[in-house]
Each structure stands twice: as C-alpha cells, then as structure tokens.
Amino acid sequence: MGAGNISQLVEELAKARAILGEAKSRQAALQTEFETSQPYIDAAISVSIASANTDRLEAEIREIAKQGFIMDGEKHPHEKVTVKVFQVASITNEQSLRDWCLSHMPVLLKPDIEKVKKYAVEFGGVEGVKVQEEPRAQISAKL
Numbered sequence: 523m524g525a526g527n528i529s530q531l532v533e534e535l536a537k538a539r540a541i542l543g544e545a546k547s548r549q550a551a552l553q554t555e556f557e558t559s560q561p562y563i564d565a566a567i568s569v570s571i572a573s574a575n576t577d578r579l580e581a582e583i584r585e586i587a588k589q590g591f592i593m594d595g596e597k598h599p600h601e602k603v604t605v606k607v608f609q610v611a612s613i614t615n616e617q618s619l620r621d622w623c624l625s626h627m628p629v630l631l632k633p634d635i636e637k638v639k640k641y642a643v644e645f646g647g648v649e650g651v652k653v654q655e656e657p658r659a660q661i662s663a664k665l
Contacts, residue, residue: 536665 556562583603590596591605598604613619623630642648 532661532665535661539665 587599587603587605590599591607596605597607620631638648638651642651642653646653
C-alpha cells in the first residue's frame, strides 16, 4: 500500500470523524432537550417512586417468607411466593484452602493468565511465556 493511498484514506477519515462529531453534538443537544422536558421529568419521577416502592415490597415479602421458613419450614407461604434453599460455601481460611488444593486438587490452583502475561512483559523470565514485539498502527485523534 502506497503513501498516496494512505493519505487519501486519512483525508476520508478526517471528514468522517467531523461528520460523526457533528452528529454526536446534535444527538447530545436533542437528548438534553428531551431530558429537561417536563413530560420526561414527570415520567422519571414516576419510575423512581414506583421502583422504590416495588423494591421495598419485594424485600418485605422475601423477609417475611424467609422468617416463616425459619420458624416452621414453610416453603410456599403464598401461591406466588416460594422459598428455595441453596447450599452456599464461604472461605473461612484461605491458607488452609490453598494447602488442601495442593494436596488434593492442584488443578484448582490455576494461574490468572492475564496477570502472568502482564508480569512477563514487565519483568520477563516467566517459563512458558513468550514476550515479543507486536506492531500496532495508531491514528492521531486530531486530523
């Protein structure tokens, strides 16, 4: 590809970016006009109030259902409400967990590949990681 061809493309890109910038400006102005209109403000207030009320009612129903389950084991306190019980694990001692993994399932100690690659680029000397240069073309933001 010759320098003449890339010059023509850079010119086209500059025009395309200018058109895009104008379109985004028009869109932002219309968005601002719309968002400051009274009907939009009224609708946003209604959504906020209804959302808060919905969240409050859902939380209250969930809490009543959970408390009922804890007290009497009832999983269906209402035809539209079900209590489901899940097994949940939490880590209480990370070092003990690492030791257990080393002894029983070392495959669970999988390295964070992205962190390893970043380390290799910054410091080098990581077995199994090849660091090499990769050319990338960058185009100036100001054309």
